[in-house]
Amino acid sequence: MKCETLFRSGDHRWLVFGQDPDRPANVIDTNQYVICNGANAMMLDPGGLEVFPPMMASLTHEVALEEIRAIFLSHQDPDIGSSLPLWRRICPPDVKIYLSTLWSGFLSHFDRGAQFTTIPDEGMEVLLGSDLRLRFIPAHYLHSSGNFNVYDPAARILFSGDLGAALIPESARTGTMFVTDFNAHIPFMDGFHRRWMGSTRARDAWLAAVSKLDIDILAPQHGLLFQGDDVKRFLDWLAGLDIGSGVAAMQR
Amino acid sequence: MNTIAADRRAERTYSTTQRADRLEARAGALLSDCRRAFHAFGELDELAENLRILSLNAELAAGRAGDKGRAVRALTQYTRELVNRLAQIQGEMNGLRTQTYALSSNILLGLLRLHLFERAADLVNDGSHPPSAMRNVNRAFAETMTAMVDTLDSMAVAVEDLARRAHGVEEVVSQSDSIATNIAIEAAAAGVHEKEFRTVSDTMRRYVDDLRKMIDEASECVRRAFEKAESLRRIGLDSLLGISHHQLTR
Numbered sequence A: 001m002k003c004e005t006l007f008r009s010g011d012h013r014w015l016v017f018g019q020d021p022d023r024p025a026n027v028i029d030t031n032q033y034v035i036c037n038g039a040n041a042m043m044l045d046p047g048g049l050e051v052f053p054p055m056m057a058s059l060t061h062e063v064a065l066e067e068i069r070a071i072f073l074s075h076q077d078p079d080i081g082s083s084l085p086l087w088r089r090i091c092p093p094d095v096k097i098y099l100s101t102l103w104s105g106f107l108s109h110f111d112r113g114a115q116f117t118t119i120p121d122e123g124m125e126v127l128l129g130s131d132l133r134l135r136f137i138p139a140h141y142l143h144s145s146g147n148f149n150v151y152d153p154a155a156r157i158l159f160s161g162d163l164g165a166a167l168i169p170e171s172a173r174t175g176t177m178f179v180t181d182f183n184a185h186i187p188f189m190d191g192f193h194r195r196w197m198g199s200t201r202a203r204d205a206w207l208a209a210v211s212k213l214d215i216d217i218l219a220p221q222h223g224l225l226f227q228g229d230d231v232k233r234f235l236d237w238l239a240g241l242d243i244g245s246g247v248a249a250m251q252r
Numbered sequence B: 001m002n003t004i005a006a007d008r009r010a011e012r013t014y015s016t017t018q019r020a021d022r023l024e025a026r027a028g029a030l031l032s033d034c035r036r037a038f039h040a041f042g043e044l045d046e047l048a049e050n051l052r053i054l055s056l057n058a059e060l061a062a063g064r065a066g067d068k069g070r071a072v073r074a075l076t077q078y079t080r081e082l083v084n085r086l087a088q089i090q091g092e093m094n095g096l097r098t099q100t101y102a103l104s105s106n107i108l109l110g111l112l113r114l115h116l117f118e119r120a121a122d123l124v125n126d127g128s129h130p131p132s133a134m135r136n137v138n139r140a141f142a143e144t145m146t147a148m149v150d151t152l153d154s155m156a157v158a159v160e161d162l163a164r165r166a167h168g169v170e171e172v173v174s175q176s177d178s179i180a181t182n183i184a185i186e187a188a189a190a191g192v193h194e195k196e197f198r199t200v201s202d203t204m205r206r207y208v209d210d211l212r213k214m215i216d217e218a219s220e221c222v223r224r225a226f227e228k229a230e231s232l233r234r235i236g237l238d239s240l241l242g243i244s245h246h247q248l249t250r
């Protein structure tokens, strides 16, 4: 599995893991993120069961398991955190698990032993280590009804979960983790956003909140990351997109 | 240099993989033996009900025979007690089935986790990772395997319970068999009622044969399941012994 450093300032780091060459073709590709502040690390969306072995191998090159203090789950999907019971076995026993208050009872189906620290609908701010403030920003109904992004004001990175996600066929992969040609990238995210994202009101509210943030990198859970001007290009593109396409199937 | 590294890796892969594979093949067989046993026992309901109806009809016939039917009446009442015993065993078996299936699903889930930890161990065991990574994954594997061995212990107890129930049914079968023989003896002395009593004893013997066939099949499945549960436990324990103290604390 590939690992790239997205940001580094002293011992404050952002790492992205993904594009595992050995991944079975039927398992959708995911990006896993780790934020480190000294000897304190938080994993964002650690991934599904299938991803666990390569992710664990790749992660331990960079971060000691003892340093993982927290696991953040943006929402309830299996590609987000069905590996949770395995991570809990190899992380420190007091690892914090952050999750929307909506989903704790549901995720217990994956892992009945897990103790969740639930995130209220408004989101919350947490401290990683003694001085790194991270914000859990609500992104409800995009696509999950209890859904959060993570914003790091110091690194100016927004982990956007399924927002900005793209399903990229193997043939179109170039080896990079970043979008390099925004227009060429649109076809890979267009269908996903039209169908998975359901609420125009939620989309507009999210755009209003996120456009106030200073963002250098917008990091989705699938596909390529946006940086620099492509962040604004993505937000503008999403603002004009006709979403909720599944409704048409009910109106036949 | 490269060749040596590749060889060492192959060696390591051999030592760490296949534990879960060995368990999985046997666990699959164990679960299918249990399923077959419960399937065979599934006919118990119907056979017990047939036996109950037969005993009621026999009792009516015995009543019609007056004094000549007294012994048969006592035998049919005894048959009814056996039917109640069967119903009780059946009820216990239902509880046991729920328990066995819950244990089975724990075994399957444990296997899935063991496989994933095993794959992680293979990837981490390439010489480039810090020793703590291997230690962590080995510990996780050992903990999961320990839980698995505990579950297999419970499974062995459940299968033993199942064997006891099967033995209970066997007793009912042999007692029903001697009741059928006794009714046949009574029939010979029952004069005009002979034909009616003989029909009862023949029908009863047929049910007894069906019960015996059922219990033979179920007992065979239970016996095989028990052997597999035992051998699975041993593989689990061996594999725990294989993860040395050194590997967990290095």
Ligand SMILES: [Fe+2]
Pocket: A075, A077, A143, A144, A162
């Ligand atoms: Fe999702």
Ligand SMILES: [Fe+2]
Pocket: A077, A079, A080, A161, A162, A221, A222
């Ligand atoms: Fe996703």
